[in-house]
Amino acid sequence: GENVEQHPSTLSVQEGDSAVIKCTYSDSASNYFPWYKQELGKRPQLIIDIRSNVGEKKDQRIAVTLNKTAKHFSLHITETQPEDSAVYFCAASIGGSYIPTFGRGTSLIVHP
Amino acid sequence: NAGVTQTPKFQVLKTGQSMTLQCAQDMNHNSMYWYRQDPGMGLRLIYYSASEGTTDKGEVPNGYNVSRLNKREFSLRLESAAPSQTSVYFCASGTAPYGYTFGSGTRLTVV
Numbered sequence: 001g002e003n004v005e006q007h008p009s010t011l012s013v014q015e016g017d018s019a020v021i022k023c024t025y026s027d028s029a030s031n032y033f034p035w036y037k038q039e040l041g042k043r044p045q046l047i048i049d050i051r052s053n054v055g056e057k058k059d060q061r062i063a064v065t066l067n068k069t070a071k072h073f074s075l076h077i078t079e080t081q082p083e084d085s086a087v088y089f090c091a092a093s094i095g096g097s098y099i100p101t102f103g104r105g106t107s108l109i110v111h112p
Numbered sequence: 113n114a115g116v117t118q119t120p121k122f123q124v125l126k127t128g129q130s131m132t133l134q135c136a137q138d139m140n141h142n143s144m145y146w147y148r149q150d151p152g153m154g155l156r157l158i159y160y161s162a163s164e165g166t167t168d169k170g171e172v173p174n175g176y177n178v179s180r181l182n183k184r185e186f187s188l189r190l191e192s193a194a195p196s197q198t199s200v201y202f203c204a205s206g207t208a209p210y211g212y213t214f215g216s217g218t219r220l221t222v223v
Contacts (some may be wrong), residue, residue: 024131031209042216044202046211051209099145099211102155103154
């Protein structure tokens with residue numbers, strides 16, 4: 001089955017800096033890669049996703065890049081703000097399938 | 113439009129007691145999932161249901177059973193709770209590549 005590795009487990013940055021979280025996956029058939037943000041005590045919520053026919057996708061301060069050859073994808077957050085502090089999860093799944101495999105999460109701390 | 117609704121939000125059980133966690137979605141999704149979340153372990157799949165009438169084991173199914181009652185509802189049952197089942201449980205629904213929606217979670221403590 002699919003295996004997703006996520007790094008780092010904890011990331012501490014100063015407000016205004018950029019943050020990058022990286023994930024690798026094992027199944028070359030995976031073609032859908034969502035990212036979730038989970039604030040303390042809340043449910044994971046989708047913030048951005050990318051499909052395998054696209055190399056990069058941006059949404060304001062958030063971007064995701066995908067390298068299918070190397071089987072890795074990354075979340076980039078620019079101009080970080082304290083409200084970006086949360087746990088971020090990556091996931092990989094095969095389109096049409098029904099089992100997303102999640103990474104173990106990255107705790108992002110943005111210091112004012 | 114409620115999305116995914118889970119009940120209860122909090123529960124304390126004694127070892128050996130049983131309980132059922134309820135989940136319902138109103139998004140007409142075929143697929144539904146139960147995950148448990150423990151510190152440092154991410155989201156681990158307990159059971160999933162690809163469609164009404166089917167269920168399958170995930171990564172950590174021992175000690176749990178599920179029922180897909182209809183397209184909307186997917187319940188998780190603990191027959192004899194153990195302290196190792198203390199966790200936060202999330203129900204989710206959806207299918208790639210359209211995204212997954214999570215319920216608000218159930219914080220379960222087994223003493």
